Amino acid sequence: MSGKLTIPELAEKKRAGERLVMVAVGEVLTATWAERAGVDIVGVGDSLGMTLYGHENTLAVTVDQMIEHTKAVRRGAPNTMCLVSMPYGSYATPDMAITNAVRIMKESGADAVKLQGGREKFDIIRAVADAGVPIMSHVGLLPHYVHQFGGFKMQGGTAEAALEIIDNARAIQEAGAVGVEIEAMPYEVGKAVDEAVDIFTFAIGAGAAGTAQMLNGYDLLGAFDTFKPKFAKRYANMADIAVEAFSAYASDVRSGAFPDQDHSYKMNPDEVVRLAQKLREDPK
Numbered sequence: 001m002s003g004k005l006t007i008p009e010l011a012e013k014k015r016a017g018e019r020l021v022m023v024a025v026g027e028v029l030t031a032t033w034a035e036r037a038g039v040d041i042v043g044v045g046d047s048l049g050m051t052l053y054g055h056e057n058t059l060a061v062t063v064d065q066m067i068e069h070t071k072a073v074r075r076g077a078p079n080t081m082c083l084v085s086m087p088y089g090s091y092a093t094p095d096m097a098i099t100n101a102v103r104i105m106k107e108s109g110a111d112a113v114k115l116q117g118g119r120e121k122f123d124i125i126r127a128v129a130d131a132g133v134p135i136m137s138h139v140g141l142l143p144h145y146v147h148q149f150g151g152f153k154m155q156g157g158t159a160e161a162a163l164e165i166i167d168n169a170r171a172i173q174e175a176g177a178v179g180v181e182i183e184a185m186p187y188e189v190g191k192a193v194d195e196a197v198d199i200f201t202f203a204i205g206a207g208a209a210g211t212a213q214m215l216n217g218y219d220l221l222g223a224f225d226t227f228k229p230k231f232a233k234r235y236a237n238m239a240d241i242a243v244e245a246f247s248a249y250a251s252d253v254r255s256g257a258f259p260d261q262d263h264s265y266k267m268n269p270d271e272v273v274r275l276a277q278k279l280r281e282d283p284k
Helices: 007-016 028-036 063-076 094-108 119-130 143-149 159-174 187-196 238-255 269-281
Strands: 020-024 041-044 081-085 112-114 135-140 179-183 200-204 212-216
Touching: 007 200, 028 041, 028 063, 041 063, 041 212, 063 081, 063 094, 094 112, 094 119, 112 179, 119 135, 119 159, 135 159, 135 187, 159 179, 159 187, 179 187, 187 200
Parallel strands: 020 041, 020 212, 041 081, 081 112, 112 135, 135 179, 179 200, 200 212
Antiparallel strands: none
């Protein structure tokens, strides 16, 4: 396959047993790098509230912020499928969800939107789907429920909890969603969720479950190092590299080593002489 993935192709990839690659990014630079690397899907998650804005959770992010960040990601990765998260409080009722989902699709250039919740969000998911918006949802660790969960903790640790997660995934499919995120649960539970639905699934912190594997781009780059989730693998240490670069720059400025001749604009020598002459003639 060449070109940007389409919504129907997501289910086809699942049926074919193909593995897709997904990263969460929030601005043009990382989006550009992801597309150059051949990533299949970029997700603009409201986790950017933590990685880019320094909040302790995702709850403060607004619809306006998600739209602007998604527009930037779309500019950086115009040929990659883009999924955007609806932020906390933007889908509290069916009417609110439709209004915000349609606005996000119209203004951001995203290919689909995603909210959080299962059976309790059935009517909301159905309403957005019926409005013609490709909608996905989310099971397991739900960052919008962080206070109810008592923090960012693994879910599905018991058979009963696992069955509830599976039921929520089935409800999401029944409501008309085109995909579901599987987050922070044992692999066995994530695999059971994936097998319980026919729609596209992508996982983060659920082992190899799901059609697509997602990591937060700032985690895998080692750019966000405030904390490291158990499931995040760092493929680079960009925070260390950046600190070293800023430190070297500061040292060069303080010592006078930068800027040097190689990093300065040059004037024609004849013009230097003329300028000096004119300055001498300046009555001021």
